[in-house]
Amino acid sequence: MHTTLASRFLALRGAAAWLLALATAFVLAGCAGLPPRAADTPVLAIPASNATLLGRAAAHLDAPRDGLSSVRPLIEASFALDARLELIRRAQSSLDVQTYQLGNDKTGRLLLRELRDAARRGVRVRLLLDDFYTSGMDPLLLGLATESNASVRLFNPFVNARDHSATRWMEFLGDFRRLNHRMHNKLFVADGAIAIAGGRNLADEYFLRSEVANFIDFELLMAGPVVAESAAVFDTYWNSDVVYPIETVAINHRTPAVLKADFETATSLRFAPWPDPPGDGDVLGDPPLGLQLLNIPTLQWMRADAHASADSPNKALGVMRHPTESVAQRFHELAATARSSVLVISPYFIPGDEGMARIREGRRRGVQVSVITNSLADSDEPLVNINYNRYRVDMLKLGVELYEVSTQQLKRSGQFRDLLKKARGRLHAKLALIDREWVMLGSMNLDPRSALLNTEFGVRVRSFDLTQALLYAYQLDDIEGVYRVVLKPDGENVQWIGTGDVNNEVLDSEPDSSMLTRFQLLLFSWFVPTDQL
Structure with missing residues (x-):
């Protein structure tokens, strides 16, 4: 998904809609702005370690120590979703997830439930979302953030009238220069050892689970030096001035107990069913990641010279340093x-x-x-x-x-x-x-x-x-x-x-x-x- 200015304006049709939009924009211009950004101590990625299963798998893949990385293409959607679920379930130290869109659908809620379960196992979970598609999701995200090992942060967030898409459009018009910049990055890092990068957002249509429209996409599983580079990129965003903990921008009147109970209901199997399992092998003949991780000594991926990079998060400020x-x-x-x-x-x-x-x-x-x-x-x-x-x-x-x-x-x-x-x-x-x-x-x-x-x-x-x-x-x-x-x-x-x-x-x-x-x-x-x- 690639939301443009044009598609945003197409949602506001007719003269009445335009008048309402402009009037509301003037009102919102006087409303509360972003809260002061707290000068927190930077939180950094946990490096890969042989103390974790994924760390041992990455060490095996990187055994040549030749400066190259190991990669495996994720072409089929079912294998891409399965790889995420396997990494979440096998993580023992950390999960760092960055995405443009987390769907308020069966895929998004399934991943939230899995991240919650990982946090309860003692895994440190950091979820970084662009704020454009989080309308109506604050209770879910706050529910995850109530877990002692989980944190949720929002990139370039909306502040006023967060619950409804229509009122967010109004704020967008009132603060266009800032809110027109979005974080389009997609990155998933488990135990600092194995990462996924590519084009997929975390929603039904990116994993062929939508009955309306699905996307043909591509991602890459990675281990080795490129993962450390990717983790450093995540840290730069997580600790940047344009990223805010969800608790500082979301209005909440619920107790932690209520948030957890509501989260449990919203991410139950009724609303977040299991996906169909992937086949025995993908289009290239590779088995699902979980099967590969059962026998680490036989694990083999492609060896490649791979390097990760990203735009500065300050691009959201209109600054191209x-x-x-x-x-x-x-x-x-x-x-x-x-x-x-x-x-x-x-x-x-x-x-x-x-x-x-x-x-x-x-x-x-x-x-x-x-x-x-x-x-x-x-x-x-x-x-x-x-x-x-x-x-x-x-x-x-x-x-x-x-x-x-x-x-x-x-x-x-x-x-x-x-x-x-x-x-x-x-x-x-x-x-x-x-x-x-x-x-x-x-x-x-x-x-x-x-x-x-x-x-x-x-x-x-x-x-x-x-x-x-x-x-x-x-x-x-x-x-x-x-x-x-x-x-x-x-x-x-x-x-x-x-x-x-x-x-x-x-x-x-x-x-x-x-x-x-x-x-x-x-x-x-x-x-x-x-x-x-």
């Missing part, structure tokens, strides 16, 4: 070294003038550039897609290969037909493969919002084995379930060629979207600055 050290800049620098190919997978893709200049330079050097993104009909942020459309013809003229993910095409492809069933399928993975040697992954989209407004977390991996695994798992050398976008014979317009079945239909207009929808989005896009998308 070291823009050359941003995740976006690191990606551009790595892509500029490409000798043969750059393959970008991004659900939201707006190259902009600078991006087009980079593409032009790469093509001049003979680098093949390929982009996979969402189609207009299947993007959860269609205004982003409308802006991407402005660059399509120019990219195709430069020889860029363009592919757009489509639910209808995916359902014709054997790989996703059974998984999606009646739900929509949308791309959410953020990946780049460079020269089939480097992989960039994490939370960053290739759009202005990721580059300029939101904070992001990324991992850079040098591994031929990992790139080959991704090429195989996603069928990137013979991709299906997408539309291939090409120039029409006139060289000035585009058409779409299906890849989901033997018919390979050819379309001259945006697949699965009406002319009225396209016209409305185009009109609205004229009033939304591109740097807000």
Whole structure:
């Protein structure tokens, strides 16, 4: 999920809504602001130790002591959720969880229950959430925070009228400059030994548990030096000036006993059922993490040169102290070294003038550039897609290969037909493969919002084995379930060629979207600055 300024304003329809919004914004501007940030002693990650099972597993994986890390791709959603549950249950010292969205749904509540149980076992739990999607969740989060070993903190929090989404919109309008910056990072670290990084938020639709729309995503299991780097990033955010303990911003009139009882009910099996177990092996033939951890001496992952980095949390203050050290800049620098190919997978893709200049330079050097993104009909942020459309013809003229993910095409492809069933399928993975040697992954989209407004977390991996695994798992050398976008014979317009079945239909207009929808989005896009998308 990638909430833009445009999608926020789309929620406020009609003149009456606008008048109410503006009036309330003026009222809220005079309401209480953020409380003073307490000068607490910094709390730091607990390093990996052989005293824990996960520490011993990481030590075994890192036995060569060659400065490399061990990695394992988490491609299938069921294996990704299962890996988190296994790590939570096996943790003995600490769990550090950072995410943009924790769903108030069966997946989010299941993970909260598991974190609560870990805290009661004596595991130190730190949960760091961006505050944009926590509306109505304060009792749940406070319930977790009542545990003596658990802490919950919020990034760039809302202060007034926290219980309802509508009133939060009003505060957003009244304090737009601050609240428009969000923490988009996703990171999970267990016992300082094993970490998960990638694009998935912690909600039903990221683990194929939604009956409405599900996301196709990617994450990486990691052990070794890259985990220590990731833990240091978490500490920087946890102790930053833009992060607040939930107790300092949430209004609470319940006793700890009541909070715990309500938490118990809300996270019971009725509201947080167990997921279906993963299969015996994923698309690469690897068994679930729990089975791997039963026999540590046989544990084997890919060895790779891997490094983690993140934007400064002060980006939320509108301060880019070291823009050359941003995740976006690191990606551009790595892509500029490409000798043969750059393959970008991004659900939201707006190259902009600078991006087009980079593409032009790469093509001049003979680098093949390929982009996979969402189609207009299947993007959860269609205004982003409308802006991407402005660059399509120019990219195709430069020889860029363009592919757009489509639910209808995916359902014709054997790989996703059974998984999606009646739900929509949308791309959410953020990946780049460079020269089939480097992989960039994490939370960053290739759009202005990721580059300029939101904070992001990324991992850079040098591994031929990992790139080959991704090429195989996603069928990137013979991709299906997408539309291939090409120039029409006139060289000035585009058409779409299906890849989901033997018919390979050819379309001259945006697949699965009406002319009225396209016209409305185009009109609205004229009033939304591109740097807000």
